[in-house]
Amino acid sequence: MKKLALHWQILLGMAAGVIFGMIAAQLGWTKFVVDWIKPFGTIFINSLKLIAIPLIVASLIKGVSDLKDISKLSQMGGRTIGIYVMTTVVAVTLGLLIVNITKPGKLIEEQTRIELMDNFSGDAQQRISQAEEQKEAGPLQALVDIVPDNIIGAATSNGNMLQVIFFVIFFGIGMILIPEEKARPVKAFFDGLNEVILKLIDLIMLSAPYGVFALLAALIVESPSADIFVALLGYAASVLIGLGLLIFGFYPLLVKLFTKKDYGFFLKGISPAQLLAFSTSSSAATLPVTMERVEEHLGVDREVTSFVLPIGATINMDGTSLYQAVAAVFIAQAFNIDLTIGAQLGIIVTATLASIGSAAVPGAGMVMLVIVLGQAGIPEAGLALIFAVDRPLDMCRTVANVTGDATVSMLVAKSVDKLGDPHVKNWDDNYPATT
Ligand code: ASP
Numbered sequence: 001m002k003k004l005a006l007h008w009q010i011l012l013g014m015a016a017g018v019i020f021g022m023i024a025a026q027l028g029w030t031k032f033v034v035d036w037i038k039p040f041g042t043i044f045i046n047s048l049k050l051i052a053i054p055l056i057v058a059s060l061i062k063g064v065s066d067l068k069d070i071s072k073l074s075q076m077g078g079r080t081i082g083i084y085v086m087t088t089v090v091a092v093t094l095g096l097l098i099v100n101i102t103k104p105g106k107l108i109e110e111q112t113r114i115e116l117m118d119n120f121s122g123d124a125q126q127r128i129s130q131a132e133e134q135k136e137a138g139p140l141q142a143l144v145d146i147v148p149d150n151i152i153g154a155a156t157s158n159g160n161m162l163q164v165i166f167f168v169i170f171f172g173i174g175m176i177l178i179p180e181e182k183a184r185p186v187k188a189f190f191d192g193l194n195e196v197i198l199k200l201i202d203l204i205m206l207s208a209p210y211g212v213f214a215l216l217a218a219l220i221v222e223s224p225s226a227d228i229f230v231a232l233l234g235y236a237a238s239v240l241i242g243l244g245l246l247i248f249g250f251y252p253l254l255v256k257l258f259t260k261k262d263y264g265f266f267l268k269g270i271s272p273a274q275l276l277a278f279s280t281s282s283s284a285a286t287l288p289v290t291m292e293r294v295e296e297h298l299g300v301d302r303e304v305t306s307f308v309l310p311i312g313a314t315i316n317m318d319g320t321s322l323y324q325a326v327a328a329v330f331i332a333q334a335f336n337i338d339l340t341i342g343a344q345l346g347i348i349v350t351a352t353l354a355s356i357g358s359a360a361v362p363g364a365g366m367v368m369l370v371i372v373l374g375q376a377g378i379p380e381a382g383l384a385l386i387f388a389v390d391r392p393l394d395m396c397r398t399v400a401n402v403t404g405d406a407t408v409s410m411l412v413a414k415s416v417d418k419l420g421d422p423h424v425k426n427w428d429d430n431y432p433a434t435t
Contacts, residue, residue: 006205007271013209014216014279021220030221038218044211047204048276048285051197053155055288056310057168058194063306064172065187072416073173073307079415080308083408084316085352090250091318091400092351095242095325096344102241104234105333108385113334117384124383127363131370131380142357158284159359161314169307201288208272212279219391232389235330239393242322243400247274251407259414261298269297269422270406277402281394283313283360286402294406301418308412312405313360319400320365321355323393324372331373331382343376350375365397366390 004012024033067073148154148163155164175183252263273290280286287310295305325347332339339347354368366383373380413419 006208007268007275009209010212010272010275010279013211013213014275017213017216018220020213021217024217025221033217033221037214039214041211041214041218044204044207044214045280045282045285047207048280048288049158049282051200051204051288052158052161052284053164054193055197055201055291056161056164057155058190058197059291059302059306060165060168060310061172061175061190062187062194063303064169065175065183065190066303067172068176070173070176073169073176076304076307076412076416079412080311080408083411084312087250087254087318087404087408088316088321088352088355089348091242091246091322091404092325092348092355094245094250095239095322095351096329096347098238098242099326099329099333100344102234102238103333104232104238105330105335107234108232108334113385116388117381120384120387121381123387124381127367127383128370128380130367131374159361161284161310161360165310165314197288198292201292205272205289208276212275215279223391232386235326235386236389236393238330239323239326240396242326243319243396246318246322246400247403251403254407255410258411259419261410266298266407266410269293270403273402273406274399277398278395281362281391281398283317283398283401283405285361286398287313287360290402290406294409297422298406298410299420299422300409300413301420304413304416304418305409308409309405312408313402315356316405316408317355317358317360317365317397317401318404319397320358320368321351322400323365323397324351324354324369327369327386328372328376328378331385332376332378334385335379335382337378339376339378347372347376360401362394362398363390365394 021033024030064073067076146162146166148160148167151164151167154160154167175186248267252266255261255266256263270290270293273286273293276289277283277286283290290313291305291309294300294309295302328347328351329339329344350372354372355365357371358364358368366386370380370383373382410419
């Protein structure tokens with residue numbers, strides 16, 4: 001029998017998880033699911049996160065040292081950052097346009113607003129105080145934070161990914177500058193390490209259908225009642241329309257225009273990473289799979305993926321920035337605050353920066369939303385209004401974040417002539433090796 005392609009297996013796992021979660025919720029098996037099913041989801045996410053730092057170290061050192069000269073690195077770095085910022089600005093602007101047309105905040109009844117504020121003000125307060133801590137720092141703190149004072153210390157937390165990236169690029173530059181025969185054994189070591197890690201991703205992905213089953217079943221039994229979702233439908237729909245336009249319109253279009261690769265090729269190649277982003281709500285946890293897919297199924301050279309994707313996972317969050325724009329205006333509308341054009345332009349700037357500053361973990365976009373609200377003069381307590389639907393939206397915005405990273409890596413690869421044919425060597429998922 002022909003084996004089902006990986007993305008179908010993952011989809012089946014997701015669907016089974018949702019159905020099982022709904023049945024379990026009806027039958028009152030919540031405790032059973034939390035005690036006996038959810039841990040397998042947690043183990044799956046942990047095993048992906050486990051290899052994120054070694055993967056970045058091994059592949060980025062190899063990628064940078066392969067570049068052979070520094071000018072290539074700065075050329076690629078400049079393009080990467082430039083395109084990342086551009087796509088983010090497009091995403092925020094799209095979000096603002098949609099929310100100004102649909103005006104979901106105006107649909108919120110006074111009574112619903114009071115109920116939501118009562119129910120979720122505690123949760124909102126927690127996010128606000130997390131954001132306060134980040135806000136207290138000086139203007140250059142973000143820059144200071146990129147340079148670690150101890151690399152072992154930095155590598156102990158996935159939250160310090162940018163610090164690790166900084167060190168590794170620095171290390172790679174050192175390797176370029178020393179005589180080639182001295183650098184060769186170091187490179188061979190990291191090359192081998194990289195292969196081992198890619199194999200580990202293969203092994204972990206064998207359990208992906210079961211992992212996503214557990215994650216989604218647990219999510220369903222733990223989610224709040226459906227009534228609240230209905231009240232927030234207009235808001236959620238506005239975010240989803242925007243994300244849908246990015247994922248199915250903007251990105252494939254960019255890919256088509258700049259690389260001539262067609263729609264199906266792109267979406268099919270990246271889909272397992274998208275499904276995983278949806279199930280885990282974390283670009284960081286999805287990163288190993290994003291890298292493998294982009295390299296082996298979209299034909300981007302490792303020199304480019306190893307540089308563009310880890311940076312993208314941490315700083316390029318188009319889905320998050322779009323969501324922050326929609327959420328900010330929605331809350332303003334619900335509180336009857338009229339935002340001037342100037343205030344909305346301010347949101348473009350702050351949402352772009354806030355999405356860059358958001359960590360690639362579940363719920364991070366909501367913490368940074370506090371900063372966008374503060375800058376625009378919208379009450380931060382309004383976070384309570386959107387709390388109930390944040391998780392499903394987080395899942396979807398993470399898909400956009402990951403798809404955006406993949407898109408930019410294809411554009412950068414094309415611009416430096418490093419986009420070739422796919423060369424699937426792992427996962428037997430029946431994808432044609434050339435198209
Ligand atoms: N969960 C998102 C990510 O990891 C960030 C966010 O918007 O909360 O990409």
